[in-house]
Amino acid sequence: MTKNLLILLFLTLFTGLTTYAEDYKASLFGIKSNGTTLNTNSIQKAIDFIHEKGGGRLVFFVGRYLTGNIQLKSNVTIHLEEGAILLGSTNIYDYNLAERFPSLICATKADHIALTGKGVIDGQGRDVAYQVSDQVQKGILKDPMVNDRSALWRPKAIYFRECTNVDITGIVIKNAAEWVLVCDQCSYVKIDRITVDSKAFWNNDGIDIVDCQHVIISNSFIDSSDDAICFKSHDPTKMCEDVEVRNCVARSSASGIKFGTLTSGGYKNFKIINNKVYDTHRSAITIATPDGGVVENILVDSLYAYNVGNAIYLRIGARWNKGRVGSMSNIRIQNMYCEIAEGKADAGREYEGPIEDLPRNISPASIVGLPGQYISDVTLRNIHLVYPGNSNPAYAFRGLQPAELDSIPEMPAAYPEFSQFKELPAWGLYVRHAKNLTLENITFTAKLKEYRPALVFDDVLGGRLTGLRYEEPVKKKKQVHLYKTKDIIQTK
């Protein structure tokens, strides 16, 4: 009797479990793996079917599966076995152009959706982008073609909006015509062990997390022509909150880890731990709030960056604020090693970052607020920044005279970029409009001689500098220049 009960119990449990995670092979729905048949409607039918059956995995085995836009539904997993490639159609009209953000795979208000496996999602975005240009030039599609590229139609690879319990694990995502992987106003997002190869066209971000809560991005590799790991806030009533980025490697022709650009709501409670950034044109990490967003409680620990254009850029701006006042406070960056490139860090890559019109010397790490809007409570600890040095005042020059320091433009409405001020008067760290700054155990290394001091503070209210070391092949140089600055406590 007991035995029977046990068997019954076991069977019930077992069947219950298998039903919940049922696998459906793609071929069941007539989905073709030949790389030439457009499977859009079959894949959509499959997703709808699995969704209506209560959920399960749609499994793709080795092969090339061509498709246009498909919409993922609740409780459905697209599982790509090793060798399975979901190929985006190169025909722009196969995408959901009626939507604000066309994409290859989209989901709206879905719960428990997943993309898993060792397979590939390949947007074939360059072909799509070129076809869009062709259609625009023929007058068939209307587009302002900002910077001679389509501004309206290029599809993203993945766009999830207002979804919960999103799981993206293991897969390779590459070659979108625009951003690659976007979660917008989602919560409970887990991105683990993915590879993003996103340099098929302009604006190819790596991962964009927009106004999401409870996000973990871990163990992933991102190589992108635009920002690699990117947090945004499009909606002033929303923000990115409770986010963790761990054990990721990023390469970019823009910034490695970026907060912004669009920052309407803001960012709160981030842990960015044990990541690498390399061969990156702009900053290893940029935290920017140019549109009135609130940035609070950001921890960056164990960031290893080499061959990057800039180490750290923190910025408050006032671009599209619409009455909001941006703020940034409680930022802690610790245990960081960074080598700044002497030449162009992303040289030779497709869609290289833009070069400036005039030559100048290497930029320092920078913390730049606005007059009256101070970046507050920033702590930099246990950091080693290695610069090439060798700046040449005959090449470009920003001296330390009050007039010279004051002439550095505020640029509140400009696009926030470490290079926006052009030549800066420091080689290691430039701080302006900040308060309550802590620098602790930081080594600044210039490999060759510099005409500038390592540190320039301008309008810094309160600071504690401890254990700062300067390595430059020159003796007895004053490496700290303070201007309009008070309450700085310096200790060895």
Place this chain on the structure above:
Amino acid sequence: MKNILIILFSVIFGFSLSAKDFTVSDFGAKNDGLTINTNTIQKAIDFVHEQGGGRLIFETGSYVTGSIYLKSNVTLHLDQGATILGSTNPFDYIKDAKIGWMSMIFAVNQENIGITGKGTINGRGFLTAYNMVNYIHRGIYTDPLKYDRPNETNRPQNIYFRECKNIRIVDITLRDPGSWNQTYDQCQNLYVDHIYVDSKSYWNNDGIDIVDCDGVVIKNSYFDAADDVICFKSHSAEHMCQNVVVDNCVGRSSANGLKFGTVSRGGFKNFKITNLTIFDTFRSAITLAAVDGGEIENIVIDGVRSINTGNVIYLRLGDRWAKGKKPYMKNVTISNVYAEVPLTKPDAGYNYEGPVEDLPRNISPASIVGLVENKIQGVHLKNIQIVYPGEGNPLYAKRGLSAEELDGVPEMRDAYPEFSQFKELPAWAFYVRHAEGVSFENVTFTAKKKDYRPSVVLDDVKDVSFTGLVVHEPESVGKQQVFSHKTSQLTIK
């Protein structure tokens, strides 16, 4: 002078604008026979429509597509060598919510539209239908699989136009739909000229279906279909097919050649059908049926060659889905007909042959069968020559001439109207029941061999006349060839 030139120029320019040509490849459509171009072709149609109209040209090559919607002032023009291939994936087709059917090319509420050119539309319906069967078996798509095939509405037609005005279908070839081939439903001013239809890739492959349309010309066209060839239907009791000309068409069918029905709620009025050739056709060369309350009136059929067809003429009133509406048929003239009816199965060897009956019987006569209370009125048959095989064998199947036997022919008021529905009939050339005002003028019936039945049986016919009736039947000297029962005002001159 200069002003006049400018005006002239703008008129020419305006004209060229309204008839502008666009090439579908400019929109990125691929003619490789592989790429599914649905969205591209739809974009192209929308674009041409928004530009004020014109022709969307398909140059040589094969363009695969799923469902697309044609819009006002757009003509799809298929160059010679251009083929629009239907996707073989049923999921690439839309089952239009208003229409309730799947189709490759839809148009709903549009005007000034057309499909022209010497190219081909090939539905590849056999493959699509089988893929659908496959999905149904796997439980992915729901369908009862009646007769072991997906419902007609779950297989794509090539063309379905609904409530459109001013339609031109010219020169094209239409092949292999998954269901009916082309349907024009509640349309006005439909012009079909010089099309070639090969429609026997799957069950229910009609040739052309005209449903409740007003103002139709079909001419110079060839149809080969597994189901009815030139088929007029009336799905709506509030509408009817009217003002129709069919001229110089050739048809082959494993059902009927020219057919009115089966669904016949509103009716059919003012038809002129001339110069019609029907061959190798399983059922009737001409079936006019009103079984769902429809009205049939003023039908002229002149010049018919019917070679190797199972039956020649079948006129029928029934009472199937009439819902109290009283059908009628009056004023039908059929003239200048030459027909040969074979002893063997006329469509043997074609794809999707018509069904064989369970019991053997003798060849059916042409028939006019009304209802007891509702007679077919005014049928004029003139210059008719029909050659039958004869050989009617009473040991094989028999319907004798006794009152009991004639009354024993079932009425079958609510049955599907088919020349063969009554099984064995008591005449070998013509059987008329429940009719009034029927005239036969200059009519010749030939039986190649002796038949046990008389050539003509009249049952419950009022006012019937024969002028110049000639009957040829071997070994039948002195046989009474016209037999009447419950019949009045019969004259034979």
